Amino acid sequence: MTSQLGLRHLRCFIALAEENHFGRAAERLGITQPALTQQIRRLEEITGCRLVRRRPRVALTEAGEAFFVRARRSLADADAAVDIARRTSRGERGLLTLGVVPSTLLVPELPRAIRRFRETHPEVELRIREMSTTEQLEALRLERIDLGLLREAPADSEIASKVVVRERFVAVLPAGHHLATAEPFPLASLASEPFVLFGKSLNPPFYTRVVDLCRAAGFFPRVVQEAPEVQSRVSLVEAGLGVTIAPACIQRFCGQDIVYRTLDMPEAFTTIALCWRRRDRSPKVEAFLDVLMGQHEQPVPST
Amino acid sequence: MTSQLGLRHLRCFIALAEENHFGRAAERLGITQPALTQQIRRLEEITGCRLVRRRPRVALTEAGEAFFVRARRSLADADAAVDIARRTSRGERGLLTLGVVPSTLLVPELPRAIRRFRETHPEVELRIREMSTTEQLEALRLERIDLGLLREAPADSEIASKVVVRERFVAVLPAGHHLATAEPFPLASLASEPFVLFGKSLNPPFYTRVVDLCRAAGFFPRVVQEAPEVQSRVSLVEAGLGVTIAPACIQRFCGQDIVYRTLDMPEAFTTIALCWRRRDRSPKVEAFLDVLMGQHEQPVPST
DNA sequence: CATAGTAATAGTCTTACGGTATCGCCAGAT
């Protein structure tokens, strides 16, 4: 029966084939010469043919040479299997799928963190999928993504999260708007302005956050136009459809027809959070978090 | 230590990965479920990481999937190694180097035997090298060829041989020669003719055989020209340089300017023999001999 | 003929592995 064959036989045979000497091969294997003799004899019993010619010197037979080629490959694959399993389990290798809200990548720390992760974990395939916050939470639950990068950490028993960036809100106004020069900027002054916003379903907590800020300033925003992407909202403001408030990173979009004003409320900020399945203590996820957190000592930079 | 790993672990793991069920996998392996559980546990201890998730159902972890790919290849190679070693030792596979004197291949049985061997042993690479009889004996001793096909079996303690073909000698004369019509042909009539022959060193026993035949006919051949290849000697006869005697197979070279005459001596024959190292009971050699002998019941056909 | 080098053999002990019996856990039915 072939099933008698063990990797130990292969290891012994390969050492012998490479040393052409029972004593030296045994030494290399860390066993004694009689033990090696036994292993080789057993191997020849299993295969049913002579693999090694012992006299006048140790040398492989033709069958032995044929065996040797495959044996070495077999052993290499076995060792590689162990090695790769270990690296995979340590999160050094494998597939990591990350959902992102496109606008989060405007914060320079985040692309930088991704780049650093790829450099430190070259064997991890990082697959990035753009999706809304709501879609990410669903995708996490369905295990379609391993991590989500979204705005406003959700309160969820299954999903854990960690705030990675804190951003102030800014008012976004078309150039030439009658409020465009005020500084510092009171949110209340937008009370009667038409708003460009996003649908609540895309990210209810974030939507609520925006509305609550307006409430605190004494008004309820009058939404005249919706657009899911913040870039689109800014463009619509630029086109004169209304005003909006948005996270500070949006100021990276600059243009002649657009003006940003920092709000005067210290509580007017929003957070970007990294989310994962709470029960999934996957080391890949840990590794990504480590890199993201590790790159600057203070875990929550604010802009 | 990786060195703890055994093929048994791999076999168990692969069965489990394919069945996704301890009971069924164990059954397929011909062992009981607790034994399989132990093997998998041990494997996970060796690799140092979980390879199998057991709840809610048996499924591989990502590390397990990575392990699986290599493990299967490793096992396949190990099994292939055994299989190929066995086939090689049976002479069904490997390299068989055959030295031949070119003229022997003029006897139709021999190319036919080679063809048949290739058909019945498709995994044996048959390498044919043209060389003189003397060169073959040396090459056999140096293990540069496994078999030699030559004229006149040598008496040699190291080299075994088997006669495979017996051929009559024929006289080779230029057309129009004054003896070219005599039939049956007495060798003695060539007594005073100039001979085209080969150097004794190419094959001393064969040379001696030719000379002894002439002696028996009452003369010593007067050699006026030497050529190692029998084809060349015939061409030289054709060109009128002299006469010669040669094995009957040479009659396959026919032409307007050449005439063959069968000698009237019944003892005027020569043999083609297959030779091998006496101590080398290689099954490839056996296999070749079997095919060569087996194709016609009578082992020594004569022409 | 003696000797050194090298592989094979003998005898003993440890450990791996397989078997039987049984436990623990979870899901679906009552």
Next chain:
DNA sequence: ATCTGGCGATACCGTAAGACTATTACTATG
């Protein structure tokens, strides 16, 4: 809520593989 069946884990025991020490057998070489 409790019962029950399916399934994997654990406990314990017996057999056999494998390693070690000591020794023998064979060869090539001085």
